[in-house]
Amino acid sequence: MISLYGNNQSSSKYTPSDDLKIGNQTFSSGISLSVVPKKQGTSEIPVADKIVQNSQTGSIQAHTWMKIRDREYLQIVDPTQSVGISLKNLGRDFTITVTKPASNENVKTSFVSAKDLKKQLQKNIVPVGNNDSSYLSDQIANEDFYLSDQFAYTTPQINVVVSNTGDNQLTYHVTIEGDYEGFRATSKDETSAITLITWKPTDQVALMPGKGINNFNEDYQKVSYHNNKWLNGYQIQSKAVFDYMNSHPWHVTVRSQGNSKPEYDSDYGYWIGASTNAKPTNKAYVDLTYYGFVNQTIHYVDVNGNQMLGNDGKPIPDTPRLVTFTSDTGEEGSFKTDSYFSDTNIPPVKDYSTYRGQKSTDGKKITYSGEKITKIGDEGKFTYPHSDFIEYVVYVKNSDPKPTPQPETVKDSRTVTETIHYVYQDGTKAANDETQ
Numbered sequence: 001m002i003s004l005y006g007n008n009q010s011s012s013k014y015t016p017s018d019d020l021k022i023g024n025q026t027f028s029s030g031i032s033l034s035v036v037p038k039k040q041g042t043s044e045i046p047v048a049d050k051i052v053q054n055s056q057t058g059s060i061q062a063h064t065w066m067k068i069r070d071r072e073y074l075q076i077v078d079p080t081q082s083v084g085i086s087l088k089n090l091g092r093d094f095t096i097t098v099t100k101p102a103s104n105e106n107v108k109t110s111f112v113s114a115k116d117l118k119k120q121l122q123k124n125i126v127p128v129g130n131n132d133s134s135y136l137s138d139q140i141a142n143e144d145f146y147l148s149d150q151f152a153y154t155t156p157q158i159n160v161v162v163s164n165t166g167d168n169q170l171t172y173h174v175t176i177e178g179d180y181e182g183f184r185a186t187s188k189d190e191t192s193a194i195t196l197i198t199w200k201p202t203d204q205v206a207l208m209p210g211k212g213i214n215n216f217n218e219d220y221q222k223v224s225y226h227n228n229k230w231l232n233g234y235q236i237q238s239k240a241v242f243d244y245m246n247s248h249p250w251h252v253t254v255r256s257q258g259n260s261k262p263e264y265d266s267d268y269g270y271w272i273g274a275s276t277n278a279k280p281t282n283k284a285y286v287d288l289t290y291y292g293f294v295n296q297t298i299h300y301v302d303v304n305g306n307q308m309l310g311n312d313g314k315p316i317p318d319t320p321r322l323v324t325f326t327s328d329t330g331e332e333g334s335f336k337t338d339s340y341f342s343d344t345n346i347p348p349v350k351d352y353s354t355y356r357g358q359k360s361t362d363g364k365k366i367t368y369s370g371e372k373i374t375k376i377g378d379e380g381k382f383t384y385p386h387s388d389f390i391e392y393v394v395y396v397k398n399s400d401p402k403p404t405p406q407p408e409t410v411k412d413s414r415t416v417t418e419t420i421h422y423v424y425q426d427g428t429k430a431a432n433d434e435t436q
Contacts, residue, residue, distance in 0.1 A: 004145045005136050006035045014145050035145060045126050046190060047182030048086050051254060051264040054193040055232070055271035057084040062207040063234050063274035065216040072215040079207050080200040083270060085252055086191035087121075089182040090174075093257035097171040100197045101248035106206070106240045109199045111170050114162040120194040121174065122158045124184040156180055197250055199270070206238035207272060211328075216276055223274075233272030245270055292325035292335045292384040298376060298391045300347065301357065305366040308349065308395045316347050321377070325384040335384040343375040346393050357392035368394040 004014050014033045064075040085096070096117075100109045112120075138147035156178030165171045183192045201207060213219050213235065222235040231246040249267040256263055298319040300308045307315045321344075325335035346354050355368040356376065379389050 004033050004035045004140065004147065006037060006145050007136065008037070008144060014140075014143075045181075046185040047089070047126050048185045048190060048192045049088050049182065050086070050191070051088055052086045052189075052191050053252060053264075053266060053268040054084050054086060054191070055269050056273055057082045057193045057195045061273040061275040062236070063209060063216075063219055063272070065219070065274065065276045067276070074208060076204070078200075079204060080198055081207075081270065081272075082195045082198045083250055083268065084193050084195040084197070085254070085264075086193050087183050087254070089180065090254065090256045090263060092176045092178075093174070094263075095171050095173050095253075095255050095257075096196070097165060097169065097253040097255075098196045099166070099169040099251040101199075101244070101250065102168050104244060105202065106238070107199055107201055107244055109168075109197060111162075111197060112195055114160040114172060117162075117172055117174075117194065117196070118158055118160040121160070121183070122155065124186065124192050124194070125155050125158060125176070126181040126184050127153055127155050128179045128181055196252065199245070201238060201241050203238060203241070206241045207236045210235045210237045216274065219274055230267075230269035231272070232269065234274045236272055292327070294323045294325070294382070294384060294386045294388060296321045296323075296341050296377065296379065296389040296391065298344070298393060300393045300395070301366055302395050303366075303368070303397075308393075310347060311350055316349075319344065319377075332385070333383075337384070340381055341377050341379045341389065343378045346374055346376055348374075349395055351398050352395040353398055355394045355396060357394035359392070366392055366394060368392075368396070 006014075014035050058081060060077050062077070062079060062081065064077050066073050066075055098111060100111065101107070103109050136146035136148070140146065156176050159175045159177070161173045163171050163173070183194075186192045209219050210222070213222060219234055224232045224235070226232060229246050230249045231242060236242055249269055251267050252264065253262050254264040298321075300316040300318070302308050310316045321341060323337055323340060325337045327334040327336070348354075353372045354374065356370055356373055357366045357368040359365070360367055373393075376391055376393055
C-alpha cells in the first residue's frame with residue numbers, strides 16, 4: 001500500500017483529479033491514497049550501550065524453507081556466513097583486533113576490508129544532538145503531499161586503517177572526527193551488529209539440513225542452542241565443516257585509546273539460522289544426497305608450452321570435464337559413479353602431429369615423448385576422493401625432429417658367458433680354460 005505525507009494534520013486522503021489523459025481529453029482515475037501527517041516534534045535515535053559479539057550477522061539464512069502447495073522445499077542460497085560485533089561509544093580513537101580460523105579444504109574464512117568496515121560504521125554512527133525534526137521530500141504535483149518523511153543529520157567522518165598483526169589476525173584502527181552518541185541500535189535487543197569475518201564452505205550444500213529432515217518443523221526439532229562447543233543452530237549435513245567450525249572459535253579484542261585494559265576480549269562461536277519463505281525467487285529441491293567431484297582439464301600447447309592455435313588462427317580452448325560421484329552417507333568409500341573419463345578426439349592442425357605431454361619437474365617446461373596420438377582423456381577407473389587430472393597435448397610441426405622415445409623396461413634378461421680353451425696343435429691342453 002502506498003502512503004503519502006503532508007503538513008496538514010487533518011488531511012487523511014489524497015484523491016487526484018484529471019490524472020488520466022486519453023487523446024485530448026482528461027479524466028479522473030478515482031485513485032485514493034492515504035495521507036500520513038508529518039512527524040511532529042523530534043525523534044531520539046536509539047544507540048547501543050554495550051559491546052556484544054554476534055554469531056551471525058548475515059540476513060540470508062542457510063536454511064531457507066518455502067512451501068509450494070502442499071510440499072516444502074529448500075531454497076539454494078549462497079552459503080556464505082558472517083560473524084561480528086556490536087559496539088558502544090568508544091571515544092574517537094579505538095582498535096578492533098580480530099583473529100579468525102585458518103582456511104582449509106572445507107571452509108574459506110575471510111576478513112572484511114577496511115573500506116567495508118568503515119562503510120558499516122559510518123552507516124550506524126549517531127551524532128550528538130540527534131533529535132532534529134523530520135522533513136518532507138519528493139513533492140507531488142505542486143501540492144502539499146510528499147512521498148517521504150525522514151530525519152536527516154550530519155555524522156562525523158570515520159577513518160579505518162587495517163594492519164596485519166599475526167597469523168590470521170588483523171587490527172582495525174578506527175578514528176572518528178568529532179563527538180558522537182554511539183552506534184545506532186538496529187535490532188530488538190538494542191544492539192547494532194557489524195560484520196568482521198565471513199566464512200564459506202567450499203561445498204555449496206554443506207550447510208543444508210542433515211538426512212531425514214524434510215520440512216521446517218523437522219528442521220526446528222533438531223536445533224541446538226548451547227549443546228555444541230562453538231557451532232550451534234540448525235543441523236548441517238557436512239560433518240567436516242561442523243567438526244572444523246565447532247572446534248575453532250573466532251576472537252576479538254576491543255581497546256579504547258589510552259586504556260591499558262581492553263574494553264572487550266573474548267572468543268566466540270557461530271550460528272546456523274533458518275527461515276521460511278513463501279515467495280521464492282528461485283527454487284531447487286534438495287534430496288540430501290552427498291556429491292563428490294573429480295575434474296579433468298586437457299590443455300593444447302605447442303612445443304614451447306604456449307596455447308596452440310587452430311586452423312582458423314584462434315587459440316584451441318582447454319577441454320574441462322567432470323565426473324560426479326554420489327553417496328547416501330557422505331562417508332569415505334561410499335561414493336559411487338557409473339561414468340568415467342573416456343578418450344576424446346584431439347583437434348587436428350594442418351602440418352602438425354600430436355603427442356602426450358607432461359610438465360617438467362620444475363614446472364617451467366612441457367616435455368613430450370612416445371608415439372603420435374589422435375585421442376586423449378581415458379583415465380581408467382578411480383575412486384573418490386581423487387586429485388584432479390591435468391593432461392597436455394603437444395603439437396609438433398612435422399619438420400621438427402622426432403621426439404626422443406621413452407626408455408623401455410627390459411622384460412627379460414640373460415647372462416651370456418664365453419669359455420676360451422688353450423690347446424697345442426695336436427689337441428693337448430696347453431693352459432687352464434678362461435671364462436668371460
